Amino acid sequence: MAIVIRLDRVLADRKMQLTQLASRIGITLANLSNLKTGKVRAIRFTTLDAICRELGCQPGDILEYEPSIGEEEWDNDAD
DSSP, X not given: OOEEEOHHHHHHHTTXXXXXXXXXXXXXXXXXXXXXXXXXXXXXXXXXXXXXXXXXXXXXXXXXXXXOHHHHXXXXXXX
């Protein structure tokens, strides 16, 4: 998938542990760990809102779009 989770980078910038964030936003450590490692296929807006509120960041700080090589070629062919 072309969406990459950058939660680990934002946590490191804020000098916060994953366990601290999980406790502060009321989500299980296992679910937050799955999000951090990119093992999830979806995220609720309420969860994203809580993460951004607690970390003082924007959704774009956590989520990035990186097209794969095949997607880049397909996008260029559409022009």
